[in-house]
Amino acid sequence: MDQVKIIKAEVTHLDELTSMAIDLWPDNDFEELKEEIIHLMANGKNVFLLSIIDENIVGFIHMSIRTDYVEGSSTSPVAYVEGIYVKPDYRYKGIGKQLLARGEEWAKSKACKEIASDILYDNTDSYNFHTKVGFKEANRLICFIKDID
Numbered sequence: 001m002d003q004v005k006i007i008k009a010e011v012t013h014l015d016e017l018t019s020m021a022i023d024l025w026p027d028n029d030f031e032e033l034k035e036e037i038i039h040l041m042a043n044g045k046n047v048f049l050l051s052i053i054d055e056n057i058v059g060f061i062h063m064s065i066r067t068d069y070v071e072g073s074s075t076s077p078v079a080y081v082e083g084i085y086v087k088p089d090y091r092y093k094g095i096g097k098q099l100l101a102r103g104e105e106w107a108k109s110k111a112c113k114e115i116a117s118d119i120l121y122d123n124t125d126s127y128n129f130h131t132k133v134g135f136k137e138a139n140r141l142i143c144f145i146k147d148i149d
Contacts, residue, residue, distance in 0.1 A: 002053050004095055006102040009041065009048035009060065016057045017048060024085040040064075047106050051086070051095050059086035061099040063106060063115075070116045072138025079107030081117035084129075097133050 009017050018034040025033070040046040040062070051059040062082040070078040081103065086095045107115050117135060119126040121142070131137075 004058075004098055005052045006098060007050050007052060009050050011038070011041070013048075013050060013057065014038065017050065017060055020057070020060055020085050020087070021062075021083065023087075024083050045110075046082075047103070049099055049102050049106070051090075051099055053090070058090040059095050059099060060084070061096075061103045063103045065107075065110050065112065066116075070114075071118075071141065073114050073116055075113045077110065077112055079103070079110065079112040079115040081115065096129055100133055 014034055014037065018030060018037060021033055021037065022028060022030055037048065041048060045065040047063050049061050049063075050057050061084045064080045064082050065077045066080045067077045070076075070080065081100070084096055084099060086099075104115060116138075117130060119130065121140070
């Protein structure tokens with residue numbers, strides 16, 4: 001595999017970034033998600049990093065800084081992996097690990113001592129990735145909602 005380059009996403013990357021984000025979060029509308037990404041990119045508490053191979057964007061990580069309580073954390077602020085995605089043809093090649101490592105560098109530059117993440121309970125691929133790159137399970141949480149109309 002060719003050299004993987006990790007760069008900070010810019011506005012010029014929006015369409016490709018949003019396309020990958022839609023693959024990760026398919027319940028979103030493309031244009032609405034694109035607008036949200038623009039807003040988050042302008043906020044210093046968020047970063048989108050892209051992995052590039054041969055001039056092709058093949059993955060991304062979105063990280064934020066959270067100052068509210070983060071489950072399992074003992075410090076504040078905490079860096080949070082809001083999403084990480086690698087295109088299917090590029091998975092299991094260490095790209096996600098490289099994205100996370102660069103995200104950790106960003107987190108340290110923001111004075112974070114911990115990094116957190118969450119997954120859906122049945123997402124075994126994501127669970128396996130998280131444990132493989134050094135995360136330890138902090139808690140299991142099931143969320144409820146009830147309409148009161």
